[in-house]
Amino acid sequence: MKHCLVVDDSRVIRTVARRIMEEMEFVIGEAEDGMTALRSCHEKMPDIIFLDWNLPSMAGVEFVKSVRGQPGGGHPKILFCTTENDANEIAHAMAAGADNYIMKPFDRTALRAKLAELGNAA
Numbered sequence: 001m002k003h004c005l006v007v008d009d010s011r012v013i014r015t016v017a018r019r020i021m022e023e024m025e026f027v028i029g030e031a032e033d034g035m036t037a038l039r040s041c042h043e044k045m046p047d048i049i050f051l052d053w054n055l056p057s058m059a060g061v062e063f064v065k066s067v068r069g070q071p072g073g074g075h076p077k078i079l080f081c082t083t084e085n086d087a088n089e090i091a092h093a094m095a096a097g098a099d100n101y102i103m104k105p106f107d108r109t110a111l112r113a114k115l116a117e118l119g120n121a122a
Contacts, residue, residue, distance in 0.1 A: 048118070050080075051064070052082070081102050
């Protein structure tokens with residue numbers, strides 16, 4: 001089974017993402033901030049990171065740069081989840097190492113489509 005780390009300070013978003021991804025047979029880990037997520041990545045690098053744009057303790061873009069700099073950090077697909085619709089900001093995230101993004105609010109269909117684009121559809 002593939003492992004997904006859901007990183008969002010909103011319990012609701014983590015729960016929604018967890019339910020959708022569990023239906024797709026992913027094993028899910030959760031983190032509510034960037035530092036907790038980095039510790040989780042040190043313990044076990046996930047296959048996918050579902051990442052909030054704005055996190056306590058560390059911006060999402062900084063988290064991406066930190067993960068990409070770790071051993072094995074090039075492996076996970078990183079899917080930004082954001083309300084940010086500024087094309088320059090999204091381009092900045094992609095340049096930092098994000099693989100794709102999804103807008104909030106998202107639903108099952110949108111998340112499945114984004115995962116398929118990443119080559120991780122179950």
